[in-house]
Amino acid sequence: METKKDKIKSLSREQLAGLITKSRDSKKSDIERVARTSNAFSQSFSQQRQWFMEQFMNGGVFNVPQSYRLKGDIRLDILEDVLNAVVEKHESLRTVFNTIDYIPSQIIKPYERFKLDIIHLEEYDGAVRDAKIREVNSEIARRPFDLTVGPLWRFYVLILSAEEIVLTLSLHHIICDGWSFGVIMNEIASAYRDRLHGQVTRSLLQVQYVDYSEWQRKRIEGGQLDDQLEYWIGKLKDAPKAIHLPYDYRRGSTQTYRGRTEYFFIETEAVKAMSDRCVQMNGSMYHMMMSALTLLMHGYSLDNKLCIGTPVANRNQLELEKLIGLFINTVVIQSEIASSMTFAELFTQVRDHCMEAFNHAEIPFEQVVTGLDIERQMQHSPVFQVLYVQTEESMLSVSIPGIEVEVLPVSVETAQFDLSLYATILKNGISAGFEYNTDLFAQDTILQMIEDFKLLIQLITENPDRTIGEFVSSLSRKKVVMTVVSSFESGPVGEPMEFWLDKLRIDYKLQFAPYSQVFQQLIDDTGLLCRSSQGIGILLLRLEDWIQGMDAKDARLEAVLTDNANRFIQYACSFVNKHQSKVILYLCPASDKVNQMNETKRLIQQSEQKIAAECAKNGNISVLHGDEIAVKYKLSEYNDGLGDEEGHVPYLREYYTAMGTELVMSIYNTALQSTG
Known part of the structure; x- marks a missing residue:
């Protein structure tokens, strides 16, 4: 059964707006008119943000333009009158912005009659004229405003012929929004219609923008919108x-x-x-x-x-x-x-x-x-x-x-x-x-x-x-998801990888699983590696991380290394076979500490050789050897013992850079090229 909530959900935005209007028509507004003992008032919160942004990036970024082509019997004198009436009626169009006692404020200036700016384009026609209209409008729209001086609007008429003009309005966002153009044009239409019939009506507004900004500030500072x-x-x-x-x-x-x-x-x-x-x-x-x-x-x-x-x-x-x-x-x-x-x-x-x-x-x-x-x-x-x-x-x-209007x-x-x-x-x-x-x-x-x-x-x-x-x-442009899974903290490899991926113009998403989750990520159907299984998995494996904390003389070392190596081979091959995905296995160099323990070093190398040999048999797994890469980049010292102890970051920056470079080259030369 369709509930009332379901019915409301199915309404369009216009229908919803109608319901809201009906519901608020019966409510008395609590916006009060602020005493005009001064011409300076607090800015609304949105104005405050605009004011702040303008200090850093002026140059027309926050200009809001709108342009209308008018065809028919157009009276420019009436159009100028009605635009003057709009500016006189709305204080926001006579507002400038400055700091008073170090407080950003809005300042209302008295109304002064103005003349419309006219640009003649009668000499142009066809496509040339359309291009000229776009060029002129773009220049008007981009021209910056000085918030401290004003006015913060420009009204231009581009004359195309005796019966065709373009009315272009450009306002700074700090005094208007998209809805405001509907207000402006409706007031122009209404006043133009009245003047054609010899009538001049001047309606006053119950409240102005500064009344709203003071009301809004009181509501927020009074905690009325804390729940929102x-x-x-x-x-x-x-x-x-x-x-x-x-x-x-x-x-x-x-x-x-x-x-x-x-x-x-x-x-x-x-x-x-x-x-x-x-x-x-x-x-x-x-x-x-x-x-x-x-x-x-x-x-x-x-x-x-x-x-x-x-x-x-x-x-x-x-x-x-x-x-x-x-x-x-x-x-x-x-x-x-x-x-x-x-x-x-x-x-x-x-x-x-x-x-x-x-x-x-x-x-x-x-x-x-x-x-x-x-x-x-x-x-x-x-x-x-x-x-x-x-x-x-x-x-x-x-x-x-009598006038046809086109936006x-x-x-x-x-x-x-x-x-x-x-x-x-x-x-x-x-x-x-x-x-x-x-x-x-x-x-x-x-x-x-x-x-x-x-x-x-x-x-x-x-x-x-x-x-x-x-x-x-079905999309034409797809990103390559690259998921790094490591037995240690691999974050520093991200920067060099991003550099080369950008350089090679590869659309990518690079993500890192928490370190020490190699086995979990290979077998967990909800893990990060599995969720992006159609991308490229990057496994950074340092075998000594499997035996950290164990005594170097412990007879269990060989058993643990052998068991983990067998499980890794099984899980890695099973993962790529199941998902038909690409994996790059990077066998990372041992620490200086392990290199000084001959037996432990031998056991690790033995397991590395087995892993490399078995994984290389699978066409979807590429194997890189970290020791060889250190030699290639002539890095004689690359281990960071202190970083390893403090944050499980075992290598110096130079080695992470070499590692990231080789990973991207491998991705580019094998995994991506093979997929076309």
């Missing part, structure tokens, strides 16, 4: 630091924001099939797109736990719907994925996590990051590096009498995150684009990602009950 903060800290305390996407270029020491967007379209027929599946799975198109993106990111990263950010309007009070300002908040959708689960199961998980997240969406993301007390990284954004943004066509559409995309050539998917749900399809950091991804990679995303959409709608592993196998 506790929810997110519990939800994200074990979240991965970063997603492991197949970047084309090595990430630098600081995050960059250079970017571009590659656009694509999902046709009506495919959207209809998606919509039908959504109904069957009691979800919405939003859940479908988020789930498909989650699947794609899993396929490209091979991360079993990943986080994707998504914005929420955060306008839960009726008065806020009519304001221009930065209300938007970001929530994190964290997913746990296994190859054996079906897409339908992933869809249900994502849908439920979205519902939970939206119910805890008032606490600013900045507060969540602070509450998590995570180490801030300069290389990437905290918690998530991939964003999903969905817009409904109704949010962009505007009706002006134009604007390229700002920036990227706030590693990767963002923007999607607009239209009546005849889905218009979408991947915005990406060009210092991390090549264009070809993103174009291939688009093709893979569209393929996943097709396969999902055909059969959502296929396993995640089956969907991932």
